[in-house]
Amino acid sequence: MSNSLGIPLTIEETNKYYNNRLEPNILKLGANLMENAFFGKHICERMLFGERIKIFFYGAVWLSVTIYRGSDLGVVLALSHLLFASEIILNWIKLEILRIRNERVYESLYSLYLGQPQTPVPLVEAGVLDAFAEYEAAKASAAVKLSTKVFNKMNDELTQKWERVRSNLKV
Numbered sequence: 001m002s003n004s005l006g007i008p009l010t011i012e013e014t015n016k017y018y019n020n021r022l023e024p025n026i027l028k029l030g031a032n033l034m035e036n037a038f039f040g041k042h043i044c045e046r047m048l049f050g051e052r053i054k055i056f057f058y059g060a061v062w063l064s065v066t067i068y069r070g071s072d073l074g075v076v077l078a079l080s081h082l083l084f085a086s087e088i089i090l091n092w093i094k095l096e097i098l099r100i101r102n103e104r105v106y107e108s109l110y111s112l113y114l115g116q117p118q119t120p121v122p123l124v125e126a127g128v129l130d131a132f133a134e135y136e137a138a139k140a141s142a143a144v145k146l147s148t149k150v151f152n153k154m155n156d157e158l159t160q161k162w163e164r165v166r167s168n169l170k171v
Helices: 026-067 073-085 088-114 122-142 148-169
Strands: none
Touching: 026 073, 026 088, 026 122, 026 148, 073 088, 088 122, 088 148
């Protein structure tokens, strides 16, 4: 919000974080939000690769132990508890939902900026505010921290892709 509207709401400043040339207004908020959603969806995708492997592995072990007639009921119960009562599946589902919602925010903002609005108009402003609410709700409901390690690995590649998007949309 501080960067988007040009108002220092906190003492912290973003340095080299938002990469657009728009003047502080609602359009800049949308561009910053689109950048966040772009990076977020790609980081979620990379994080989900490992999560899906983990879920598949635990699921395969649980299924094979459950199907095998000679399995000790205590082992089946312990594995069932590990898989279903712990947060393994819940974290995977929350990350999947966050990825989907980031992608939806990105796509809605991309289509708004595709018409290349140079000045704020009520329809675009409403779309940006709607996307802002969706993005913030997605982050809050998922309560998932994106991996800094994954971000650092992907930052150069994603920045290049984002620059192409930003250039195409003239933001």
